[in-house]
Amino acid sequence: MDIHYSAEQLAFRDEVRAFLKQELPADIASKVKLGKHLTKADHERWQKTLSKRGWYAPGWPVEHGGTDWGPVEKHIFDEETSAAGAPRTIPFGVAMVAPVIIKFGTEAQKQQYLPRILSGEDWWCQGYSEPGAGSDLASLKTRAVRDGDHYVVNGQKTWTTLGQHANMIFCLVRTDPEAQQQRGISFLLIDMATPGITVRPIITLDGDHEVNEVFFDDVRVPVENLVGEENKGWTCAKYLLTHERTGLAGIGSSKAALSHLKKIAAKQQKNGKSLLEDSLFRAQIAEVEMSLMAAEVSTLRIVAAASEGGVPGAESSILKVQGTEIRQAITHLIRKALGPYALPFLPEELEGGFEGEYLVDDYAAAPASTYFNMRKLSIFGGSNEIQKNIVSKMILEL
Amino acid sequence: MDFKLTEEQQMLQDTAARLVRDVYTFEKRLEFSDSEAGFSTDFWNQLGELGLTAIPFAEELGGFGGSGVETMLIMEQLGRGICLEPYMESVVLAGGLIGQLGNEQQKEELLGAIASGELQAAVALDEPSNHYNLADVQTTAKQAGSGWTLSGRKAVVIGGHTAGKIVVSARTAGDVRDQQGISLFIVDPNSAGVSRRVYATVDGRKGCELFLDNAEGELLGSAGDAYDAMRYQSGRAIAALCGEAVGAMRTACDLTLDYLKTRKQFGVAIGKFQVLQHRMVDMISELERATSMAILAACLADDEDSAERSAKLSAAKFIVNRAARYVAEQCIQLHGGIAMTWEYNGAHYAKRLVMISHQFGDDDHHLEAYSNQLVVA
Numbered sequence A: 001m002d003i004h005y006s007a008e009q010l011a012f013r014d015e016v017r018a019f020l021k022q023e024l025p026a027d028i029a030s031k032v033k034l035g036k037h038l039t040k041a042d043h044e045r046w047q048k049t050l051s052k053r054g055w056y057a058p059g060w061p062v063e064h065g066g067t068d069w070g071p072v073e074k075h076i077f078d079e080e081t082s083a084a085g086a087p088r089t090i091p092f093g094v095a096m097v098a099p100v101i102i103k104f105g106t107e108a109q110k111q112q113y114l115p116r117i118l119s120g121e122d123w124w125c126q127g128y129s130e131p132g133a134g135s136d137l138a139s140l141k142t143r144a145v146r147d148g149d150h151y152v153v154n155g156q157k158t159w160t161t162l163g164q165h166a167n168m169i170f171c172l173v174r175t176d177p178e179a180q181q182q183r184g185i186s187f188l189l190i191d192m193a194t195p196g197i198t199v200r201p202i203i204t205l206d207g208d209h210e211v212n213e214v215f216f217d218d219v220r221v222p223v224e225n226l227v228g229e230e231n232k233g234w235t236c237a238k239y240l241l242t243h244e245r246t247g248l249a250g251i252g253s254s255k256a257a258l259s260h261l262k263k264i265a266a267k268q269q270k271n272g273k274s275l276l277e278d279s280l281f282r283a284q285i286a287e288v289e290m291s292l293m294a295a296e297v298s299t300l301r302i303v304a305a306a307s308e309g310g311v312p313g314a315e316s317s318i319l320k321v322q323g324t325e326i327r328q329a330i331t332h333l334i335r336k337a338l339g340p341y342a343l344p345f346l347p348e349e350l351e352g353g354f355e356g357e358y359l360v361d362d363y364a365a366a367p368a369s370t371y372f373n374m375r376k377l378s379i380f381g382g383s384n385e386i387q388k389n390i391v392s393k394m395i396l397e398l
Numbered sequence B: 001m002d003f004k005l006t007e008e009q010q011m012l013q014d015t016a017a018r019l020v021r022d023v024y025t026f027e028k029r030l031e032f033s034d035s036e037a038g039f040s041t042d043f044w045n046q047l048g049e050l051g052l053t054a055i056p057f058a059e060e061l062g063g064f065g066g067s068g069v070e071t072m073l074i075m076e077q078l079g080r081g082i083c084l085e086p087y088m089e090s091v092v093l094a095g096g097l098i099g100q101l102g103n104e105q106q107k108e109e110l111l112g113a114i115a116s117g118e119l120q121a122a123v124a125l126d127e128p129s130n131h132y133n134l135a136d137v138q139t140t141a142k143q144a145g146s147g148w149t150l151s152g153r154k155a156v157v158i159g160g161h162t163a164g165k166i167v168v169s170a171r172t173a174g175d176v177r178d179q180q181g182i183s184l185f186i187v188d189p190n191s192a193g194v195s196r197r198v199y200a201t202v203d204g205r206k207g208c209e210l211f212l213d214n215a216e217g218e219l220l221g222s223a224g225d226a227y228d229a230m231r232y233q234s235g236r237a238i239a240a241l242c243g244e245a246v247g248a249m250r251t252a253c254d255l256t257l258d259y260l261k262t263r264k265q266f267g268v269a270i271g272k273f274q275v276l277q278h279r280m281v282d283m284i285s286e287l288e289r290a291t292s293m294a295i296l297a298a299c300l301a302d303d304e305d306s307a308e309r310s311a312k313l314s315a316a317k318f319i320v321n322r323a324a325r326y327v328a329e330q331c332i333q334l335h336g337g338i339a340m341t342w343e344y345n346g347a348h349y350a351k352r353l354v355m356i357s358h359q360f361g362d363d364d365h366h367l368e369a370y371s372n373q374l375v376v377a
Helices: A007-023 A026-034 A040-053 A071-084 A091-104 A107-119 A233-242 A251-267 A279-307 A315-337 A367-378 A384-394 B007-023 B026-034 B041-049 B068-080 B087-101 B104-116 B227-262 B274-300 B307-340 B345-356 B363-372
Strands: A124-127 A143-147 A150-157 A168-174 A185-191 A197-203 A209-222 B121-124 B140-144 B147-158 B165-171 B182-187 B194-200 B206-220
Touching (some): A007 A040, A007 A071, A091 A168, A150 A185, A251 A315, A315 B274, B007 B041, B007 B068, B087 B227, B147 B182, B227 B345, B307 B363
Parallel strands (some): A124 A168
Antiparallel strands (some): A150 A209, B140 B165, B182 B206
């Protein structure tokens, strides 16, 4: 039993660090660390850099442009990129639709879509949730009816993250309304430029435009855009959920946020001293740091088991809950560190091009908004309550 | 990075597990607890015969040169049976202190006997008002001729009533909370000037207060310099306790899960109620956190002394203390009335789990320790 990385793994970590030092644009890293808004161009610039190095799709097989990294290397990469302030990879193309296409897609689909994901030509978004289908995803109602060589799609998707940037959407649609819930669902790839699609922004509680509603009104989708078999789309959806994922608990991003918290606490004053020297506040930082340490070791245990060929199952549900709670606790402390200056709502200070005078400092505009934005963590990707249902069923057999 | 057990470690775990399973039934445990020793001397001898008391010691002392991981594996099994024997106190802590500070003669005389189980030793570091601070030592030691005499009161010495030797901290110089000026002595509890008040503990063990009135003590290491070794070895004790807690939590969770599946109310097994399912998942989640930290502690226990090692061991004990309390309280809650009885096994697990947090630092103690060493990058 050994908690330390091997010499090869440390060498790999150094290689990743050197790459980040050289290639990660300082303006982008600064935006990420300060919680400012990233533009589509920011994401694309970083994606191209990763692609050029061959590191944009670590989870793909080598023949499609992936890497030969094991789970430990993927974990190190995730942790280092987060710590350096690299933008998080938008997962919908590279980490969500691609693994499904690789596993269930036709040769033609692989040829058509995978290279365009790597090059950044296609920006994908996800069409899963509907107004009436959240945690109970299988109750979705968007219909696809076969008409010759096309499916005709009608319905509404929601919470479509960054759909405003996307030119492609993968959707779960109902192809057999008679079948039991999961059985009549199919997995469709849809071009966002198809007539009949309307994207409307949803402004979230922090004032940001991150998610959207997508409406489908007699949208004609060629049948060759079906992935896997008709009515077997749930298999694809389930595969995605169990598909080995790095960053189970968001350890890397929590570590980066924790170090940001310490920096802010060092600058904020209380009783003539920095908050970092305030024993009460310091203890709260210590507490969340210790929880993060435990979650990191738990992640490493799963990662190590995955290197031996194990498939992370319901343990990853426990880690999702722990990891998101930790991340939320950090955003809570960062917000608290600002004291009364958590109140001013100054979205203009969050734009990359802001050149005015900050009310407090560059770090002070985001925390309250970020705190509210991060409430999503325990809701999306299967709410934390759903995760507990999964553990209860799969591990505990209750 | 590797979390697998070697073949030898797997065998060690199996040996300890089998022994605990065979000996420690619920009824037997109550019997052992009620005995004069407060534990099973037969079981203690078996630990010795199977070589389990020798695991952490160097090969030249009859040991196996085991690390914190081996200790964790044994402690975890002892925790699964909430075994009463003072293994941590004698083998890990007394053995560790003598091994670190003792001269050749002391090591030869004492460590071989501890490793074989022939000698059961205890450690007296706490005092009535030190509240986990090992540097807060009021007991004094004075030079008398070629030896030393000790006076003062040491608190809650687990296994002290049956111990052949007790390692005692006493101040030979400095002020009451100075880290400098603390020395360790080996005291024979049957010698003149030593008296004990023996009591049962809430978790079924036995311990004692140790009263020293010009009692003779044999200096361990050089006078005044014992604190670093005390801190280092108490770190090993913390790692061992984390292992024990994980074992006890695992059994407490098993009992609770089993109860949820069998106990019927409103016509169904109570495990069908979502509120209880989620509570059970929370218990498992705490157990997972604690397991990770026990592994971390075991891997660091025998590393060189450093601020980072101390901080991480504090983090481990903090997380484990919190998890142990949660599992203990929810084990009782989910069982309902039955867990309020002396006759129910789960209640005894709950008691041991909570009492573990009163040994070598509760969560406040370790939160403060970790907080004081917070690394600000």
